[in-house]
């Protein structure tokens with residue numbers, strides 16, 4: 141009987157232990173199911189649909205080159221898989237383990253037919269626990285426990301050929317899912333290259349940059365980070381393969397620790413599956429976020445990059461144009477929304493979910509809660525980032541000139557705060573609220589709340 145290979149955020153053929161295990165059992169039917177119901181409001185967002193289209197297209201080509209196919213179906217995932225099992229006479233489903241709550245719910249309803257394998261993290265994140273068996277709350281302790289278990293082992297090569305079934309089940313056409321054309325067209329921003337080959341090439345090219353990573357990673361104007369996040373999210377490259385690609389690069393420690401953040405956020409959201417919706421810190425659950433028409437129009441100004449804070453606007457426009465934003469600027473823009481505008485962190489989290497090409501349940505939720513000071517870690521709401529100081533400190537001048545064309549003529553000395561220098565062009569908005577005023581408002585709201 142044929143065996144199902146259930147593909148999710150692991151759209152690759154190399155270092156794919158579920159594929160190897162399936163092929164040992166019999167002819168393999170690779171299956172991708174688009175489920176817009178199970179994940180509820182965490183169904184795949186707008187930008188990611190664009191990525192997913194290209195990723196599935198490439199994967200189907202790669203499978204065909206190995207004598208196989210990619211079967212596409214749409215519907216509630218567990219019921220759809222059950223239907224394909226019935227149609228094909230298959231009794232086994234092989235898949236890599238994922239930790240998003242909707243995947244775990246679907247896994248539970250597949251029962252004994254499902255065989256899960258590890259391969260999307262450096263370590264199976266839910267197995268790394270504190271002495272008392274709970275998830276780590278703080279990354280530093282998580283890393284301390286993880287580091288002795290590394291490196292993560294050798295990646296498994298892709299098979300040369302995949303055994304095919306006598307009869308293939310029906311498949312949707314990718315075009316019928318209507319992911320393209322997408323608006324905006326996320327291809328124009330960075331010229332993203334999607335798929336496994338592109339991910340591998342990028343990982344190998346990044347090898348030369350690893351040594352400078354620690355120094356460069358906070359500078360938005362430099363391409364100092366790997367930009368592998370969408371490839372990692374969709375599993376076009378495994379963390380093990382990435383580790384292997386930079387194996388002998390000098391000074392890789394900082395990069396290794398950042399890579400381990402993915403494992404940390406998966407471990408946290410496995411322990412706290414509602415972390416994308418609910419504050420980890422009980423006292424923050426009733427925080428009086430602003431609401432009403434003024435808050436709504438402030439939110440829109442933030443989304444559109446019209447806050448009057450050049451670094452914030454550059455970040456939000458980079459996001460809209462490319463589906464990606466530099467990490468330092470994600471921190472600045474997120475903090476601005478939550479603390480300067482006093483808008484509920486979930487609004488920002490949802491906007492990122494829909495516009496980020498690398499939107500990831502654990503990474504998004506844990507980072508938003510960390511910035512907002514609502515999380516189970518030690519970061520406090522009262523730590524307020526100063527966007528203008530950050531912009532200067534991390535030398536964001538040319539980054540701003542690139543993403544905010546109204547300011548393209550301004551020199552470094554004034555670009556971070558054109559208002560302050562009387563150099564604001566007429567077509568660029570004034571600051572929505574002054575930094576000091578915003579800071580005082582946030583601290584007062586926090587005091588009143590406590």
Ligand code: FAD
Nearest residue numbers: 365366367368369398399401467470474499500503504507
């Ligand atoms: P690199 O610096 O090259 O890092 C390599 C990889 O390590 C990344 O691709 C990513 O998989 C992982 N990583 C690095 N930093 C983090 C981190 N802080 N948390 C978790 N994983 C990390 N990352 C996402 O992948 N998806 C998200 O939805 C997401 N939302 C975020 C929201 C906010 C408010 C903030 C502050 C950060 C968010 N991040 C998210 C984390 C981080 O900004 C991105 O992973 C990073 O910018 C991706 O760029 P890169 O691949 O060049 O990273």
